[in-house]
Amino acid sequence: MTEGSLPAPYRSDLLLLAERDDWADARTVASAGAALLVRSSPQGDVLMSRGEPGEVLDLLDAEGRLRRRTGAERALWLSAPRDVTVPSWVLDTLGLVPFSQWDWMARERVDPAASRPAVGRTLPDGHVVRAIDTAAEADAVRDVLRRTNPRSTADPLADREDAWSGAYDGDELVGVFGARREQGRGEHGFSWHLHGLGVLETRRGAGLGGALTDHLTLAGFAAGADWVSLGLYAENDGARRLYRRAGFELHAAMSSYGPASATRPLR
């Protein structure tokens, strides 16, 4: 999907721009202030809506009626702005129940030379934050993620993983954060989506989470990313404070709906 084929109000929506390749074959319905994208996957349709709450509601209402009329299969996933109360009959028609509430935050490119260097932070004695050699340390990264952030679906050896940063106490890996490549501005631009932040419980409150966030964000800008984004569950106030301090701003406050059996985001 090119930027130009997104509905007009959404050509500058960083969340949709970042994921626009995923929506390349989507059916798009739009009104003046809202858009609904529907793409099919083998497990069912995935729906994403952005825009003014009242107009999103109208688009979802029309989609629900269309699906009832045509006897469409159950959907796999729906994400919509959090300030929209999706009617229960629409959710029933889609076969979905509320799954999670999440925020999508981003920090746009800054001149790396002008931003605060990670080395300016005082870390506990013997600790450093540096790039992880994921080929050599994938199992250690997975172990930290399993112990600190088991809801995360991030994996250092997945497709499109551009970089991982680690916090080390000597040789011991005590915190991790990874970056997946997504779309950016124009035809060749790219962005980084950070995921899988976790610091061992006994090491928290010493600045390691903040230092990991700074390190990976600056690595993204140094690599040429147009922006760096990340997502968090809405109830994670500690992570939100950390990301705000690191210069990230809220771009989308969303809710997701999935099958009653879902234990992880499906998209």
Ligand SMILES: CC(C)(COP(=O)(O)OP(=O)(O)OC[C@H]1O[C@@H](n2cnc3c(N)ncnc32)[C@H](O)[C@@H]1OP(=O)(O)O)[C@@H](O)C(=O)NCCC(=O)NCCS
């Ligand atoms: C979120 C998480 C990564 C934060 O890691 P952390 O290493 O504790 O992060 P920091 O130390 O940089 O910041 C945490 C707090 O310690 C404070 N702090 C940082 N350095 C400090 C220091 N030297 N002395 C005292 N306090 C300090 C920070 O100001 C911050 O305070 P706040 O919670 O009041 O805002 C960690 O809690 C974690 O792994 N949580 C579980 C997984 C998770 O939620 N991941 C994020 C998913 S989106």
